[in-house]
Amino acid sequence: MRALGPADLHAHSAISDGTETPAELVAAASGAGLATVALTDHDSTAGWAEAAHAARANDIVLIPGMELSTRRAWSSVHLLAYLFDPDDEGLRAETDRIRVDRLSRAERMVERIGHDYALTWDDVLAQTSPGSTIGRPHIADALVARGHVRDRGEAFQSILHWRAGYFQPHYAPDPLEGVRLVRAAGGVPVLAHPAVSSERVMPDGEMRELVDAGLFGLEVRHRDNSEAGKRLLLAYADRYGLEITGSSDYHGTGKPNRLGENTTSAEVVERLIGSATGSAPIIP
Template identity: 50%
Template sequence: MRIDLHSHSTASDGTERPAEVVRRAGEAGLDVLALTDHDGVAGHGEAIEALPDGLTLVPGMELSCRRDGMSIHMLAYLFDPGHAELAAELELIRAARDDRAAAMVNRIVELGAPITLDMVTAIAAGGVIGRPHIARALLAVGAVATVAEAFTPDWIGSGGRAHVSRYALDPVRAVRLTLAAGGAAVLAHPRSAKRGRTVPAEWIAELADAGLAGIEIDHRDHTPEARAELRALATDLDLIITGSSDDHGDLTGHRLGCETTTPDQYERLIASATARTPITAALREPN
């Protein structure tokens, strides 16, 4: 059984529509895929309608969090998207994303790159706007040679000339909101050094006390040493261990299934959620 619990579509910063993501997941031989776009669930309906036979969909999202200036990502699974408090926070986060995009575009124009907010919005195609959309706009006008080049101090890398911070949840609050909405929370790629500072063990222990269900450990950005350290920590804290591709389509080289979660850990994750269950092609209506 092959299980990938982290993927993105055009509902946020992936390059392919949700229907194409689940189609590729089926072709990649996956049995289970979680669609976890940033700060929203807009892609779930299309993904459910397009589910191929043999593929199970786990509805989820990747919540934007911040503590002490550090960006932290929280994967939320099988929660009730109608939960009032969680829905209100998502509205605040999405509005902050829009405001930040406008401010970053203004800074980029001042730096001499002729992008527009309309370009960025068109690239986002109705999805939650993120820095990758701005990076693709920079690429389109020739200001950078690659998307990766945009994520440097020269442009929109953290602390860069055109970078603007935005509202995000404290990770403890994100865990508690996910639990209140009947879902399960998993800390995403906490030792991804290329993203900047990494999440210290004491913070992970605090999140576990707040109800964190698991840690995403088998991730391409994690070294063998980081994986071993996180496995020991997960064992000590009795946390679920997940593995995921964090696929963004063209942006990450179509890597669905490159890292996976073991069936026993998947069953623990599903059992920890109370609001919803995974969806198959035979049962297309989410419950």
């Protein structure tokens, strides 16, 4: 049987907020010694075809996926969705709505920022690729290009921080609806980096609702999860029989995260594939 691990199940291309094309990302994953990589652009499957071609050319297994935006009260909750049907009407309608509101939100933020800094919508568009899901990282890149900040990190810690007064929310469904949509599309849902602080870990009652709706696993091994948060996640995984994944959340040069810095075992990848009915992995 083809080796499925080590696997990196969270990586972004320029279709969302990464800096490499889907093909370049897949080639980089192969070069990093990974057996499997998942393409998980924000709210988009536009990179799947290119990534699939690159997976065959680079002899690496590809798990087509997406990072679905959801929201719990005022907190953003990201849901990794794997091997769903990209033509499912329910999920597609929701991601279309999210992307449209992301675009409107980005335009509103740029208008606000433009009152205090030299920044235009054209500056932001210059930082995107055709078909990109435009978001705050592209605004950050535009601020860097204009010389207002040194890098994305500084942009998010200053001008793009919610305390600066320019932040605008965008539409997203609640996590429970997100899990239901992914499962209805034949996909496999995993909560992305759900413990950036122990205080933000989902409470037990809400976690149980996600499990009952079909949650497959928790992305425990992620550089942004706190140590206390990881312990809570491991307890949830043990209590509810959830799978544990590890990923880089790679963005090319857009973040310091490196491919393969955290990985998922071949056994978990095999169970993930077995849980999906929407689409199939690319196995050269």
